[in-house]
Amino acid sequence: MYLFKDYKKIDHLAIAVRDLNEAIKYHQDVLGFELDTIRETKGKHTSMRSAVMVSEEFSVVLLVSNSRGSQIERYIEQYGTGVQHVAFQVEGIESVYEELKSKGMEFSTEILCDAGLKQAFSKRDPNTGMMYEFIERDGNFSFEESNINRLFERLESGESY
Structure with a gap:
């Protein structure tokens, strides 16, 4: 039996890389x-x-550090390059968030809302190095600049990487 019927698909994978141009060319x-x-x-x-x-079904977001001490630099130092987080597209993010919290998942963010988009990030699992994003979309299949900046600042202030 599946834990949540609310998981719809993988929305995107975020991959920490050392050379963005090389990673773009490869992808x-x-x-x-x-x-x-x-x-x-x-x-x-x-x-x-x-x-x-x-691609037609999901996206890959390539991430590279642009400054000393950034979240991406710290991630690579701790875990190496590779999948930095997996984003699950869900339906009913509020119930998913509460259910996961009740099962012991800790979150780096509350549910962040923007036009057509709701998302929340878990804290990184120390055993696997994985962080999970839960995202609910209502017709918005991109990320707005304001949303990305707010999320980045929230994760930065919480020492999440």
Whole structure:
């Protein structure tokens, strides 16, 4: 029996990389993804660059550190390059959030809401190094700059990486 009927699909994978241009080229030329967006995100103390690579069903977000001590740099130092978080698209994020909390999951963020988008991030599991994002979309299949910046600052202030 599945734990949650509210899991719909994997929305995206976020991958920490050392060289963004090399990672973009690999995902385009070898894996066949299309480059959608490249952006720089700045928090109060650190920054990162990201590239959103899209397919029909899900996306891969490539993340590279843009400053000393950033979340991505710290992640790579602790766990190496690779999947930094998995985002599950869910229905009824509030009930998913409460159910997971009742089972002992700790969160780095509360449920963050933006136009057509709700999301929450778990704390990183110390055993696997995995952080999970739960995301509910209502017609918005991208990420708004304001949402990304607010999320980055929230994770930065909570020492999450």
